[in-house]
Amino acid sequence: MVLVGWTKSEFQATAKVKQFVDTLLNSFAPLRAIVNNEITPAELRKESMLGYGTTLRVLAGVYHELKRADEGQEPFSEAEVREVFKALEPKLREIPVADDNEFWMPTGAFLVGANAPQSTQGALRSLTDHLVEWARKERKKLRAPK
Helix, strand or coil, X not given: CCCCCCCHHHHHHHHXXXXXXXXXXXXXXXXXXXXXXXXXXXXXHCCCHHHCHHHHHHHHHHHHHHHCCCCCCCCCCHHHHHHHHHHHHHHHCCCCCCCCCCCCHXXXXXXXXXXXXXXXXXXXXXXXXXXXXXXXXXXXXXXXXX
């Protein structure tokens, strides 16, 4: 299929977005369940942060950062991104966020009792940075000899 009037960069951007969405769907069964009309977003929001747009925005930022090859960091493969996203899923179910939650509260992105991160740019950036750092540590664990 040829889309008249699209630039090469628009095609590339579309391909990147499609790859991100495919990665989300391959990593998170609840998102696949929404696509398959097995649950609603409202039902998902009762059990996971995945049901909130702010969380999806953060995951997009994390995905982007993990795929980059700068600052001396080796980019993640799609398989590695899926593995760390799958490892993150249980943490996304820790809602509402308690004041003693050692994973989410140090990010500064959550208010006590919240089910999703605050939507301020600073909160989203802090949370993205936290999850990127966590993902890099998680990859080391996944690569460690067993």
